[in-house]
Amino acid sequence: MLSSARASVAGAVLCLSLSLTGAALAQQPLKTLKVGVLTDLSGFAADPTGMGSVTSAKLAIEDFKAERPDIAVELVQADHQNKPDIGGGIARRWIEVEKVDAILDVPFSSVALAVNEIVRGSKGALIASGPGTSLLSGEKCSPNTVQFTYDTWSLSHVTALALLKSKKDTWFFITADYAFGHSLEKDAADVIKAAPGGKVLGAVRHPPASASVDYSSFLLQAQASKAKVVAFANAGGDTTNSIKQAAEFGLQAGGQELAALLLQETDVHALGLSVAKGLYLSAAFYWDLNDDTRKFANRFSAMMNGKRPTMIQAGVYAGTIHYLRAAAAANTSDGAQVIAKMKEMKSNDPIFGEGFVREDGRHVHKMYLFQVKTPAESKGPWDYYKVIETVPSEQAVRPLAEGNCPMVKK
Template sequence: MFKHWKSGLAGAVAAATLAMPLTAAAELTDGKVKIGVLSDMSGVYKALEGPGAVTAAKMAVEDFGGSVMGKPIEIISADHQNKPDIGASTAREWIDADEVDMITALDNSSVALSVQGLANDKKIITMNTGAGTTALTEEQCTPYGIHYVYDTHALPVGTATAMVKNGGESWFFITADYAFGHSLRDNTGAVVESLGGEVVGNVNAPLSTNDFSSYLLQAQSSGADVIGLANAGQDTVNAIKQANQFRIVQGGQKLAGMLVFITDVHSMGLDIAQGLQFTTAFVWNQNDETEAWSRRFYERHNAMPTMVHAGVYSAVTNYLEAVKATGSDDSDTVRAKLGEMTLNDMFVKGGKILPNGSMLHDMYLVEVKKPDEASEEWDLLRVVSKIPADQAYISLEDSKCPLVN
């Protein structure tokens, strides 16, 4: 299944093992395991991760049994406000004063890169579930940084490929003007061009933009077949709603949401979002296992989980499994164990964490249902196709991570 990275794996594992010797004693350094959920609790990404990530993390702890090796597991949380300095400051306080063992969520690429770099200096594991930039596992990879749910390479592999093959050969991008948006635009553009399409234009929009009128008019006047939205959260919702007001789709152009969450679709409604295709790592009612967990989550959060919420649950669970298996919360020991494990839970089947920190797993191309196809309020998506892990993610042999090449 993972044929593209097997050839480089042996050497990479050897290098990672040298960098992370298994010398820790079987113990918890402060008599407990403490996990920090650092997310956007009040801004444009609140719905896609935010408080729901805390809920998912607490569910993981409860399902794990509430303790490990007879010691308590504690979840703490904070709002990074989409500001890298606040994110790094919070992470530093957590590590230095609160003895946090692992940090997760991190739903902003600029925040994520800042926190991952700081945590690496302090030898603390980060399991990033919310940010997208491939820099986390490429140019700025670290021995302790794990990128868990999706990245800006995996997203366009499904969405852009399908749209180009269906006639969307020319693209104009509306891009969130920071690391995530630029990475998503560049990776999507590369996929488009590799398939014989072309990028005819781009305009950058600040994070938390309320009025997309001028950007949409530029995209409309470009005559591009597809308007690619390289943004996320409320920015994506605002852009699609306003595109509907301009009747852009009715005029013959297509919209491509390059990062869309089920909460976005629910916010827009099926009348507006129907037919929209996008790539995701998780569909809440895809099978009995995902549905059972998702309905439990809904009871606590009053919304079905996004792929990020499900990813937080999985990341926390597998981190705790590694702690239990090694009898230690030493970061070198736990990170090495995570790299040995095959991950299987309601979120991921056959997942592998590579030496560059990328968690390899299947992705799914989905389409928003028509209003008369939905059986209940949150029955919004149908799976079009599965994107195998070895197609979705950058292979180790092509990686720019200095840990592996």
């Protein structure tokens, strides 16, 4: 009987000891984090993302270390070559073998959707600045993913609604024939058709990411339609090449407005103001908005040979620093737990100011409608945009109930 009692006591002491040891281990402070920029370092999106996205992540880490010198942050980078299988393979290796805690940027929607599924249910997180697909905070939403900067809904709605207010109510679309282009066109067309007098007079689709595409026949159709707005639902080199040819065909001279549903500073820089002048576009960021954006842009430019940051690159900074702060606050590197903390905490950064992450994983902040300046209006290098309208955060993102995200409570 005594032996049994002693054994019982000993067992209880052992259990208590193990429990206390586990609790002590659980309270160990977070010491290290490892993040990876998975981006386009060699393809058609390398200029607005690429090494600029890596630079933005470095700046975020630098600022975080000033706040929390006790936490070491390691940064790795890789080129996904705009291919879902390559991007997915890198993401899997990073998370399962190299113990990367968070994957950053991931431009090109098909790659991001592949990475989203690999990260789902893992110990990792996806902080997406580069992809535009609104599925990431819609039907494909995940507790491991935040869509930080923009999506096709925001770009198309901000541009279409603002131009419709100015009675620019008939549209023609020139669209890249892949998921991102289709989403841009559909989201904008839905807004146009719902507006009084709004009409889509036509649409054409072209092969994406091909320098050999001749847009002549598409532009002739747009010109013949007499649409008040010719909208380019494409990106990168597709956008710049189609706009160059639109200038050659004199669409603006003929009274048609040109709207690029995704245009970035690097695109305007490549085109030159003599070609890009008058273009309408929407974006979440411009380097010359205020003192904070200018200070960030100056730091970025010092590391990037004078280039100014694009919306996507700036979003990498904002997403990275909010992730790092949340990981520190949660005292964990577990992806789903960190993102839960990101949703709990307000974000505050020089890019977007104050914002927050909704339950569907979409970061909420203001958007802007810009118009590209004429050469005479520009006061110096990279002085490209003038603000036409500031769109409040609650109007700049898709209503929560419309995304069909399974994580959103009905």
